[in-house]
Amino acid sequence: MTSSTTFGSKAARVRAAGEPALVVEHLTKHFGSRIALDDVCFEVEQGEVFGLLGPNGAGKTTMIRILGTLIKPTFGNATVTGISLSRETGSEIRARISIMPETPGLYLRLTVWENLECFAGLYQLSHVNERIRKALASVNLADRQNELCGSLSKGLRQRVALARSLLSDPAVLFLDEPTSGLDPVAAHEVHDLIGALREHGVTTLVTTHRLEEAERLCDRVAIVNTKLLLVGKPDTLRADLFSRKLEVRLSSRLRDPSRVFSEVLGVKHWEEPEAGSYLLDVEDPDLVAPPLIRTLVGCGADVLAVGERRHSLEDVYLQLIGDGAGERK
Numbered sequence: 373m374t375s376s377t378t379f380g381s382k383a384a385r386v387r388a389a390g391e392p393a394l395v396v397e398h399l400t401k402h403f404g405s406r407i408a409l410d411d412v413c414f415e416v417e418q419g420e421v422f423g424l425l426g427p428n429g430a431g432k433t434t435m436i437r438i439l440g441t442l443i444k445p446t447f448g449n450a451t452v453t454g455i456s457l458s459r460e461t462g463s464e465i466r467a468r469i470s471i472m473p474e475t476p477g478l479y480l481r482l483t484v485w486e487n488l489e490c491f492a493g494l495y496q497l498s499h500v501n502e503r504i505r506k507a508l509a510s511v512n513l514a515d516r517q518n519e520l521c522g523s524l525s526k527g528l529r530q531r532v533a534l535a536r537s538l539l540s541d542p543a544v545l546f547l548d549e550p551t552s553g554l555d556p557v558a559a560h561e562v563h564d565l566i567g568a569l570r571e572h573g574v575t576t577l578v579t580t581h582r583l584e585e586a587e588r589l590c591d592r593v594a595i596v597n598t599k600l601l602l603v604g605k606p607d608t609l610r611a612d613l614f615s616r617k618l619e620v621r622l623s624s625r626l627r628d629p630s631r632v633f634s635e636v637l638g639v640k641h642w643e644e645p646e647a648g649s650y651l652l653d654v655e656d657p658d659l660v661a662p663p664l665i666r667t668l669v670g671c672g673a674d675v676l677a678v679g680e681r682r683h684s685l686e687d688v689y690l691q692l693i694g695d696g697a698g699e700r701k
């Protein structure tokens with residue numbers, strides 16, 4: 373659905389200035405005695421798709437609302453497309469960004485087109501018809517433009533909200549759970565759209581509870597739970613948190629696994645979770661697998677499979693946050 377997108381003109385202008393898209397410095401937000409964000413620091417490069425992950429109440433929406441100039445931080449500062457957050461710079465920042473909030477917030481008694489027209493008016497945009505057509509085409513909604521928003525399904529409303537966030541051709545797009553409630557095909561289309569926007573240099577900060585989505589979509593992710601717990605590329609986070617493992621499946625158990633595995637350089641530890649299946653801690657699976665297979669075959673084992681045990685971003689997340697973190701908030 374992305375072939376017709378030609379977004380990115382503002383992103384190109386911001387890119388020319390060479391600043392990171394977002395710089396978050398010691399951001400802290402208190403709501404009365406509740407601390408929603410505590411001393412969070414990170415940077416997002418231009419054109420990056422950056423994921424903000426964390427349990428319910430972790431402060432993700434609060435972060436978006438601060439960076440989107442909707443609320444003020446209690447302490448700390450941030451720059452958005454090179455502009456420092458302040459009362460004076462709010463409108464300048466808002467002209468370069470767009471927010472898709474958790475709830476679509478559409479006028480249900482207006483049609484899709486009328487909604488977008490109304491918001492384009494609020495944003496004081498020019499070339500309104502062209503912008504609306506482009507935004508609707510990007511989210512595959514051109515054929516529903518005359519329907520009342522109130523008669524649309526939840527997922528379709530979500531897509532109208534996404535179209536609304538594209539109207540201003542933002543340099544930085546904040547998407548708060550953009551695929552929540554979408555069916556897998558529609559979610560996939562949103563992923564494609566974010567990918568196409570990245571091609572045009574648009575920076576996206578996205579919150580999601582779908583970890584496989586973050587893994588597929590995001591160049592880097594930050595895991596937050598009021599504080600920033602970890603930030604990096606999904607691959608790096610996995611490598612930092614978990615030792616690398618090779619899984620070996622044989623047709624039958626080894627008679628003396630300790631002897632066999634001690635012969636292979638680079639195997640640090642082994643266990644046998646199931647009869648004939650072995651899990652080996654190794655430095656580098658690519659270096660260890662070939663001599664390991666030779667040794668196993670040499671001692672008469674029938675090798676069914678040897679492969680690296682992949683940790684998912686979900687493993688990383690659960691390791692950091694733990695099960696049931698949401699309930700504890």
Ligand SMILES: Nc1ncnc2c1ncn2[C@@H]1O[C@H](COP(=O)(O)OP(=O)(O)OP(=O)(O)O)[C@@H](O)[C@H]1O
Pocket residue numbers: 403406407408426427428429430431432433434435701
């Ligand atoms: N306007 C507000 N007044 C008081 N407390 C608030 C306000 N907004 C947020 N909070 C609190 O700040 C904390 C962070 O909320 P936030 O909405 O940022 O979480 P979140 O990570 O977006 O969660 P979710 O995954 O459920 O959307 C929560 O404890 C929330 O109750």
Ligand SMILES: [Mg+2]
Pocket residue numbers: 432433434474548
């Ligand atoms: Mg939220």
